[in-house]
Structure formats: C-alpha cells, structure tokens
Amino acid sequence: MALSLQLRDVQIERGGRSLFSPITATIGAGTLVYVRGANGAGKTSLLRALAGLAASSAGEIRWGVSGETASASVATSFVGHANAMNDALTVLENLSYAAALAGQAYQPVRIGHALDQLGVFKLALRRVGTLSQGQRKRAALARLLLRETPGSRAWLLDEPFVALDVDTQKLLEQLIANELRAGAIVLLSSHQSFSIASPQLTEIAL
Amino acid sequence: MALSLQLRDVQIERGGRSLFSPITATIGAGTLVYVRGANGAGKTSLLRALAGLAASSAGEIRWGVSGETASASVATSFVGHANAMNDALTVLENLSYAAALAGQAYQPVRIGHALDQLGVFKLALRRVGTLSQGQRKRAALARLLLRETPGSRAWLLDEPFVALDVDTQKLLEQLIANELRAGAIVLLSSHQSFSIASPQLTEIAL
Amino acid sequence: MARTEQQSNDRFQGRWFWRYASPAAFYPVAGRIEKIGWFLAITLAIIGLYIGFFRAPTDAQQGEVYRVIYIHVPAAWMAMIIYLAMAFWSATGLVLGTRLSFMMSHALAPTGAIMAVIALWTGALWGRPTWGTYWVWDARLTSTLILFFLYVGYMALAASFDDKKKGDRASALIALVGAVNVPIIYFSVNWWNTLHQGSSVRPGSSSMASIMLTAMLIMTFAFWAYCVAAAMHRLRTQIIERESGAQWVKELVK
Amino acid sequence: MIWESWSAFWAMGGRGFFVWGSYGALLIAILAELIVLRGARKKALESVDEFPR
Amino acid sequence: MSLRLAASAVFRREFQLFARRKSDWANPLMFFVIVCSLFPFAVGSETERLRGIGVGVIFVGALLAALLTLPRLFDEDARDGSLDLLLNSNEPLAMLVLARVAALSIGIGAPLILATPLFSLLYALPSDVALVLALAVALAVPTLLLVGAIAAALLVTARGGAILTAVLVLPLTIPTLIFGAGAASKVLYGESPFAELSLQAAYLLFALALSPLAASAALKISTD
Amino acid sequence: MSLRLAASAVFRREFQLFARRKSDWANPLMFFVIVCSLFPFAVGSETERLRGIGVGVIFVGALLAALLTLPRLFDEDARDGSLDLLLNSNEPLAMLVLARVAALSIGIGAPLILATPLFSLLYALPSDVALVLALAVALAVPTLLLVGAIAAALLVTARGGAILTAVLVLPLTIPTLIFGAGAASKVLYGESPFAELSLQAAYLLFALALSPLAASAALKISTD
Numbered sequence A, B: 001m002a003l004s005l006q007l008r009d010v011q012i013e014r015g016g017r018s019l020f021s022p023i024t025a026t027i028g029a030g031t032l033v034y035v036r037g038a039n040g041a042g043k044t045s046l047l048r049a050l051a052g053l054a055a056s057s058a059g060e061i062r063w064g065v066s067g068e069t070a071s072a073s074v075a076t077s078f079v080g081h082a083n084a085m086n087d088a089l090t091v092l093e094n095l096s097y098a099a100a101l102a103g104q105a106y107q108p109v110r111i112g113h114a115l116d117q118l119g120v121f122k123l124a125l126r127r128v129g130t131l132s133q134g135q136r137k138r139a140a141l142a143r144l145l146l147r148e149t150p151g152s153r154a155w156l157l158d159e160p161f162v163a164l165d166v167d168t169q170k171l172l173e174q175l176i177a178n179e180l181r182a183g184a185i186v187l188l189s190s191h192q193s194f195s196i197a198s199p200q201l202t203e204i205a206l
Numbered sequence C: 001m002a003r004t005e006q007q008s009n010d011r012f013q014g015r016w017f018w019r020y021a022s023p024a025a026f027y028p029v030a031g032r033i034e035k036i037g038w039f040l041a042i043t044l045a046i047i048g049l050y051i052g053f054f055r056a057p058t059d060a061q062q063g064e065v066y067r068v069i070y071i072h073v074p075a076a077w078m079a080m081i082i083y084l085a086m087a088f089w090s091a092t093g094l095v096l097g098t099r100l101s102f103m104m105s106h107a108l109a110p111t112g113a114i115m116a117v118i119a120l121w122t123g124a125l126w127g128r129p130t131w132g133t134y135w136v137w138d139a140r141l142t143s144t145l146i147l148f149f150l151y152v153g154y155m156a157l158a159a160s161f162d163d164k165k166k167g168d169r170a171s172a173l174i175a176l177v178g179a180v181n182v183p184i185i186y187f188s189v190n191w192w193n194t195l196h197q198g199s200s201v202r203p204g205s206s207s208m209a210s211i212m213l214t215a216m217l218i219m220t221f222a223f224w225a226y227c228v229a230a231a232m233h234r235l236r237t238q239i240i241e242r243e244s245g246a247q248w249v250k251e252l253v254k
Numbered sequence D: 001m002i003w004e005s006w007s008a009f010w011a012m013g014g015r016g017f018f019v020w021g022s023y024g025a026l027l028i029a030i031l032a033e034l035i036v037l038r039g040a041r042k043k044a045l046e047s048v049d050e051f052p053r
Numbered sequence E, F: 001m002s003l004r005l006a007a008s009a010v011f012r013r014e015f016q017l018f019a020r021r022k023s024d025w026a027n028p029l030m031f032f033v034i035v036c037s038l039f040p041f042a043v044g045s046e047t048e049r050l051r052g053i054g055v056g057v058i059f060v061g062a063l064l065a066a067l068l069t070l071p072r073l074f075d076e077d078a079r080d081g082s083l084d085l086l087l088n089s090n091e092p093l094a095m096l097v098l099a100r101v102a103a104l105s106i107g108i109g110a111p112l113i114l115a116t117p118l119f120s121l122l123y124a125l126p127s128d129v130a131l132v133l134a135l136a137v138a139l140a141v142p143t144l145l146l147v148g149a150i151a152a153a154l155l156v157t158a159r160g161g162a163i164l165t166a167v168l169v170l171p172l173t174i175p176t177l178i179f180g181a182g183a184a185s186k187v188l189y190g191e192s193p194f195a196e197l198s199l200q201a202a203y204l205l206f207a208l209a210l211s212p213l214a215a216s217a218a219l220k221i222s223t224d
C-alpha cells in the first residue's frame, strides 16, 4: 500500500500567466509536504491539480499506490475551503454520501467514530446549515478518516486549520501525525503555524 | 469622536437555546476586545449582533459616539467570514459601492490608498472572482480603511487573520494597533494567536 | 409603531385585555372556548342537517342537488372570513409584538385552507349537474381559487423558516400584503369576468325558500363554531410546543 | 318526512353522487383535520418531557 | 444628498453587473423567447388560433421571465455578505430597495419590452396591438418586481428559494395581468384600451408606494 | 458493485433532499398550478377557446416547471464543494449523472404527472385526453431533464460561451413538445395517439443513451 507522488515540471496557468516556476519533486510514503507561499502564490491551484480537480498546464503529476500508477481519485482525499456538505442535510447524511462516492459501503459506526475523533459526534444528526464555521470544518475533516486502512490515501489539505479552535488544531496535528506514521502522504498549505511530528518533511515553496 | 460601547445582560438564542450566559461590559475608546471561545460558542453571533446585523434575544447594546447614543450602522464597520464583495465586479467597484453605502462620496484615491496599505493595490481592477482567498480577504479588510478620520468607527472583526499570509497578518496587527491609538474600539475573534500593542485590552470569554 | 412584547407589556400593564395576551393565561380560556365550540358545532350541525334534508322541500329548478348548498356556502364564507381574521391577528402581532397573536393566525390558516378546498370541491360537484361542467371561470369561483393560493403561500412561508420568531413575522407580513390585495384581486377578477362574458352560467340569483335559508344559516353557525374549536385546539398545541420550557407547561403534562 | 324511502333519500333524485360526494368530502376533510390535530397535540406533549433546561 | 449618493451607487452597481454578466438580462430574454416560440408548436399554427392566444402568451411569458430574476435581487448578496452593507447603511432601506428594483426593471424590462412587438408578429397581431402590448408589459414588469421584492426579501434566508417566491407573488400579479392583457385585447377588437391601461398604471403606483416599505421591513425581519 | 453503491447513494441523497426541503418538489408543482391558472386571465374564459389551448398550456407549463429545477442539478453542489466529490469519484461520472437525473425526474415529475389530469378539468378537456396528456408529460419531463443536464453542466461555472451553448441545447426539447402535444390533440379529435407517443418514447431513449455522456463531458470541461 505504499503511496508515492512524482511531479515533473508541473506548471499552472491562471489568466494566461504561469503562477510559479516548474515544480519537480519525488515524494514517498510517510512524508509531510508543506506547500507555502504568499497570498495568491498558487497553493490552492496546485493542491486542486494534485487532487485531479483541475488540470495543470504543463508537466506531469503521477500518483503511485503500491508501485503502480493510480488516478488521483483513488490515491487522494481533498479538503479545501468549501466543505463539500449540503446545508439541508445532516452531517451523517453528508458523510455517508461522501463515503459511498469514495466506494465504501454504508457504515454508520465508522462515520460516528470519525466524527468522535474530531469531537463532533453529537452533531451527527444536526443539519449542516445550523452549524458554526468551526463545527462545519470539523465535520468536513472527518471525511478524511473514513478510509478503510489508515495511510491508504494521500491527504490534500488546503488550509485545514482555518476556523478550528486551538484544541481542535492540536487534535488535527495529532491526526495528521498518526496518518503519516501509517504511511500516508500529507500535503498541506497553511498560513497558521503548526507543529506536526513527522518522520520526513518536505517544503514546496511557491 | 470618542467611541464607547455598553453591554447590559446581552444574550443570544439559536435553535431555542441561549448560547452563553448574559454579558455585561463597558468598553471605552482605544480598547481592544478579544472575543474568545471554542467552536460554536457564539462569537460570530455576538459580533453580528453588535454590528446591528442580528437581534440579541435579551439585554441591551448601546453604542456611543462623542457621548451620544448612536446606531450600530454609524458606529461600526464589520468584516466577517463572507467578504461582502460580488465575484463579478472588480475590487474597486465593490469598494466604491461599500463606501457610498457608508455615506462617502466616490474617492478612488482613498480606495487606492486603502488597498495599498494591505498590499493589493495592483488587484484594484481585477474581478473578485479571480482572486485567491487571501487576496479577497485583504480587499475586504481594505473597507475598514475607507473611513474619513482614523478611529471614528469601531471595527468588528470576525476571524480577520484567516487566509492572510504571515506578512499580511503582521500588517493587520499593525493597522489595528494604529486604529486603537487613534481612539477606535476593536472587537475581534480569532483562533490564531496574534500580538497587538494595545493600551487597553479586555477579553470576553464565551 | 411596532413594539416588542416587552414594550407592549410596559405600556398595557394591568389593562384587562392584556392579561390574556400571555399564552399561559389564555391557555385555559382557549380550552373553554374550544369545548363550547365543539358542542355548538355538533348540535347546530344536527339541527341544520335535519331541517335541510328532512324539512326543506325539493328545489323547483335544481331538484335535490341544491342540498349541497348547506355546506357549500358556509365553507365559502368561512374561507373568506378566516383569511380576514388571520390578517387581523397578523397585524396585531406585528404592531404589539405579542406571541399569542402570531400563534392565533398560524392556528387559523390550515382550517381556512380546508374551508377553501371544501368550497371548491363542493362547488365543482354542484357545477357538474347544474352547469354540465366541473369548472367554469366564474369570478366567484376563481377568487376562491386564488384565496386558496394565498393560504398555501402563507403556510409554505411560515414552514420555510427554522427560526420560529422570524417565521412568525415573515408570514404575518405576507398575510397583510395578501389582505391588502384581496379586494383589488376580487374587483379585477369580477371585472375580467364581465369583460369576457365567458360563462353564461354563474352561481347566485335564484330565490330561496325561507326554510332552506334557515337551514343554511344554522349550518353557517355550525361551521363557524367548528372553525373556532379547531383553531383553539391548534392554538393550544402551539402554546405547548413553544412554551415547553416553562414550568406551567411541565406541570400541565404531569 | 319528505322522502318516500331511505333508498330515495340516498338516491337524491338521481344526484346522489354529487350530493354525497360533497358531504363525503367534507366528512373526510374534517376527520383528517381532527386526526392531524390530535397527532400534533400528542407530539407536542411528548416533546415537553424531553425538553432540557 | 448622501441618500442620493447611496441610491445612485445601488443603481449603478446593478448596471455594472448587467455589463459584466450579460446572462443577467440575456437569460430572462431567452426564457421569454423560448416560451413564446414553444407555444405555436404545442397549440398548432393556424393564424386565427395564434391571434387568439398571442396576447395571453406574450404577456404571461414576460411576467414569468421577470419573475425568474427575483432571486437576483437579494440572494446573491446574502450569500457573499454584501447584503450586510445594504442593511448597515445609514440611509432609508426602502429607498435603496427601490433604487435596486428600478435598476432591475430597466435592465431586464427593456429587452422584454423591445422583444414584445417582435413576437407579436409571430402571433400575427396587428401593429397597434403590438404597441399597446409593449406598453402593458412595460407597466407590468415593474409592478411584478415591486411586489416580488417583498417575497424575495422574506425568503432571502429561508429555504424554498425561487419557486416559493413565484407562489407568493403570482396571485398578487393577477390584477396587472388582467388589465394588461385586457388592454391589448381591447385594441384587437378595435376598442380603446385607455381604461385598462389606467387601471394598470394605478396598480403600479399603488405597488410603488407600498412595496418598498414592505420589502425593507421584510428584509429586516428575515436577516434579523 | 461499487458503482451500484455510488449510484444509489446519489439517488438516495436526492430523495433525502426532497424529504428535507419539501419546496424542492412542491414548488415546481405550485408553479405549474399557478401558470395553468393564470392563462385564462390572459386569454379569456370561453370554454371553446380554453379547450383549444388547454393541451398546450398544460404541456408547456409542465416543461417550464421542469426547466426551472435544472439549476438544482449541479449549481448548489458547485457552490458548497460537493461537486468535487462527484468529480473525484472513481465510478463513471455519466452513470452518476444519470442516477441524479433519474431521481430528479421522479421527484419533480411525479407531482406534475399527477396534477395534469386535474388541470385538464380546468380547461374542460375530456378524460381520455387528460390521460394521454399525463402520459405525454411523463415522457417529456425526463427527456427535458436529460437534455437540460447538458446545459446545466455547461453553465455550472458559467465561463464564456456556456450561455450560448445552453441556448443551443434547449431547442432540442422541441421534438418531445411537438410529439407530446400532438398526441393529446389527436385524442381530442378522436384519433389514435400511438404514433406520436412512440416517437416521443424513441426520443427519450435517444436522450437516455447520449445525454449522460455529454453531460459528464460538459461537467469536466466546465469545472476543469
């Protein structure tokens, strides 16, 4: 189940202009990649391209699972600015939808466990529209914990600490560290300082 | 132009439940008020009520300008999660709309200056929809700097540091400190740590 | 003009009517009104139907079908009267800020809508034998249909708010807007109808025997009593729901 | 008694469908409203017990 | 003075949006075009029959097209937070709402009014009918938007959106529909449409007087 | 297996939304009801004339109601980010889009179909016409939603040119309109509607085969 990621001369254009100079990198299992850069440097664009949600304008992005090339949709889980939850549905309904689209059968217990890990178990049956910003973010992050085996997917996190209170920030750092230990790759962008115990740390500075 | 704020037994309800115990406080010119609390504590709700954008369920909120009672719309500027800018319009168009609604004649120079202070002068003619999250936030914060005299309005800032890169966070801390020195009241909520040189500091813990 | 309930309380403190603006005080009163309502509704309905079916003669022109009139006309009247009552309580609620007034108009709406449906349905069934068709675009019929739409709008709006207080005031406002428009709509529909001279047939204008009239009036009072009783029942349910935190409600349950 | 027999009463001069269709609909509507009213009352009373505070 | 400033900013912004997003006015127009061109397919194309329903189809089509733009009035603003700016302005909210409705009436009304004579041709209506019909549409569209602003304001934070707005609004537009279509029909039968048009104008004035107030009250209620 | 899982999740979610927001299906229905009741005000109330346009009004009314729910297909998802989940699923996107269109067709189609015979009464149409009309509506609504899904997918981010494409797509629903209204009219004149209904069904099958593919391609283009 070893994950790997190779970038070769990756470039992204917006408004007819390249955002950053070509990126080349090889990233192995258990690596934390800190994507940094000032506002507008292109962090969000890069993470979305890595998640297969947008095209890069040049170069090659190759995800590997157990040595074989895999599509981004198999190899990654993405959590960005938008929380990917419908306001009218409950947290549980939103998460089971996400799980099913990721190919997992309906397992409320696992969803409950994921929510519990982020301290929002008791919000499971609340409609997302009634939650505060931080509560929504926590529920959205629970999506990451739905995978069957820890470490089986790369996490692509665009400013995951935003809206989280201090305790939950700590919690998330912990969860990321665990996932890394289980062999995942985690790429994250953040303007807040954080400290994650990680065997391997790489930076991509845009 | 001395600003003042009095809270007497202020309470807010959501979903039929009071969010926090009644708040009573007297806040004078030049004070920085740090509204703190875990996710879902009610910070956003409180700030919106103070801005006159939502009703409190009990108690009294009284803004004062130069010793006389004033409406929230005269006494405050609010910047929240949403940036109050239309994606299809340019930054300049959005800001001049905001300025006009706040009763100021069209003064592109002042708007340009405000944008410059936040380092986004060159984005003035870009459509907001094409900006990155941090760029949008900076443009939204520029709204605060459109007032005629520094210190003439209280700033109500709901997580203002979100999405800003480290340099801009510093910049904003500086701007807040200046405004406080000019006699403003600044109420802010934030889950990120910040350091603002302030003559007077109060906390409201929810 | 608009006050909060608190301000109204300061203003009207101690007046006799204000005593009953509190849900707690009105709850038992509503219970008594409800009981009287059920009693009157049943007795009057029995008397009215007896006269209508066993004393009133066959109509010279229409034969027996006309006996639909004993429910058709009262239902049509109640549909209109209830809308007016709803608008009245909505206005009271907006001006005085009293919770009870809003609850009153919420309690009335479903019954009013049902009355409109009954008027439409019985009218349609009556129309088939008399006019040879279930529906014509007669002014009175069309207005009833529009009244029904207004009820539906009011209820749909009230239901689309999670926040009860907001829902109260929002739906009260739309009830008032509707009430202001009802006379205009009625006038214009009437006018349209005479313009087009579409249906040569329209309800009304047949002279009624006084015994039929008596039965119809008795039935009208029966409907009135029923609507009051149903609304009071709904009102009490709402009071329980909304005041469920209060001590007196808890004691009530025990 | 203005009716010759009960069957004449039910026939309503051949217009039974329309007359009884109207009264039947009224009956159904009232019954439905009463059932809904009672159900709502029951639910409200039950939720009082659960209410916190 | 500062009211004029604020109201004209509201008005101008609406036109900036029209310039930036052509779809804002093009979509109602397209909707109108589609409704008007679908009907002949559905009812058959005999001239006599088309002439009989032409006034009705065009008028209802224009009203529906206007109706569909109602969410644009406040929804987008509520989502991106700009509604807070409007609410927090020191100027009378009713006047700002009026400025916005006026801009919308012009922006989407003008294309509809211009297209009306064109479609009258399609339905074989004589040119005097076409003109009166365009006039009637010109009176009806602002009326609908004014009344609709109340519903749109109430629904800005509620669930239900565009179509519930339609349910609340359409019954209230019946007077303008009756008078407007009546005016055009009168001309079709060679009579004077003056009475109908005056009644329609009276209803518009009535809406003009009351609905900005009601809409601003509604906005305050629903964003409270 | 895991396609079934994903498709049924998409399908189920749509119904959860229908249950949670009754307005999602009730509003198109109310819209339909109100459009049908407005027309007589505009064209007059003579029974003969009403019978002549009844089929057309009801059919177009149902199509418009369906048309108005198209934004619900992808717009909301694009705003709140859930569209990313759909795009990032490992299953064939076309099938997921199909599941969603199917759920929408049932959820909003069923009320419209049930209401059709009732409204036929208002227009004094005989009951056999009413039944065929209901059947025609039942065939037309899914067709429109399928074709419309392509337009909705293109419009989801509304980049330049998308509007034009959408406008090009909508006329593709004209065949089903012609056949459907034609079938009901045939019955009205005492002939057999079989040919028209078959053609309508054939067109539905055609849309069923092609449009999920086209819509998923469009989604990928417009969100890229």
Ligand code: HEM
Pocket: C069, C072, C073, C076, C077, C119, C120, C121, C122, C123, C124, C126, C127, C128, C130, C134, C135, C140, C141, C142, C143, C144, C145, C202, C203, C204, C205, C206, C207, C208
């Ligand atoms: C505002 C609502 C209505 C009122 C106040 C009303 C009142 C009446 C009254 C007083 C009569 C008795 C007329 C007479 O015989 O002297 C009547 C008859 C009738 N109504 Fe209504 N009605 C209303 C709505 C409706 C509706 C909605 C329908 C049909 C859907 C309808 C269908 C009929 C029919 C078929 C008759 C008998 C016709 C006749 O006697 O010539 N009415 N109505």
Ligand SMILES: Nc1ncnc2c1ncn2[C@@H]1O[C@H](COP(=O)(O)OP(=O)(O)OP(=O)(O)O)[C@@H](O)[C@H]1O
Pocket: A129, A130, A131, A132, A133, A134, A135, A163, A165, B014, B015, B016, B019, B037, B038, B039, B040, B041, B042, B043, B044, B045, B046, C162
């Ligand atoms: N309709 C509702 N029903 C029940 N609870 C609600 C409703 N709307 C809001 N709430 C609750 O109100 C509380 C206050 O929300 P608010 O957004 O003010 O919190 P906050 O302190 O800003 O949190 P955060 O740090 O996450 O931004 C939350 O706990 C939220 O779940």
Ligand SMILES: Nc1ncnc2c1ncn2[C@@H]1O[C@H](COP(=O)(O)OP(=O)(O)OP(=O)(O)O)[C@@H](O)[C@H]1O
Pocket: A014, A015, A016, A019, A037, A038, A039, A040, A041, A042, A043, A044, A045, A046, B129, B130, B131, B132, B133, B134, B135, B163, B165
């Ligand atoms: N249509 C466009 N035209 C021109 N520039 C664009 C367009 N769309 C995006 N951009 C630019 O692309 C850049 C990358 O944006 P992106 O969201 O990836 O930045 P980011 O690094 O995530 O920034 P932040 O820290 O503010 O979130 C920004 O500078 C933005 O202004």
Ligand SMILES: [Mg+2]
Pocket: A043, A044, A045, A158, B132, B133, B134
């Ligand atoms: Mg970013």
Ligand SMILES: [Mg+2]
Pocket: A132, A133, A134, B043, B044, B045, B158
């Ligand atoms: Mg908050």
